[in-house]
Amino acid sequence: MPLCLQTAAQRRVRFAVCALLVCWALPLAAAEQPLVSAADRLAVGKEGLPPQVSIPFAHHSIDSWQPNGRKGLWIRAQRQWYYAELLMDCQDLPFTEQIGFGSNGTDTFDRFAWILVAGQRYPLRSLTAGAPPPRAHDKHSRPRKVPPSSPPAKPPG
Secondary structure, X not given: OOHHHOOHHHHHHHHHHHHXXXXXXXXHHHHOOOOOXXXXXXXXXXXXXXXXXXXXXXXXXXXXXXXXXXXXXXXXXXXXXXXXXXXXXXXXXXXXXXXXXXXXXXXXXXXXXXXXXXXXXXEEEEEEEOOXXXXXXXXXXXXXXXXXXXXXXXXOO
């Protein structure tokens, strides 16, 4: 029957059937796409993603950091080094002298946290325990100190 000759009830039934088919087919199509890309699986091996860690009391325990290009940084907290891989490139990371560490309402820095560089939030892709950063001789790769959270004392006079 041509579409123009259908009654309103027939059009509603046809619409409902199409909507049900779409709702049924979308989860099947999404299930076929892997959550981790093949390149990521090859990069980390057969075990899956590397074990994720968290830094408790991050606002008091993070004492230095060192950028690793635009895609990640090493973080030192409680005399241990961690590697934070960013979800997206941060163009200013290799050159900035100051960053912020943010978490979602807790004092724990984990892979759901973010860093703040030049007013822009950059979410983490992963946070893993690791070795200290390699030593380098240029000025942009030295570890940077995190300033204390209390304001500096005023000079006398």
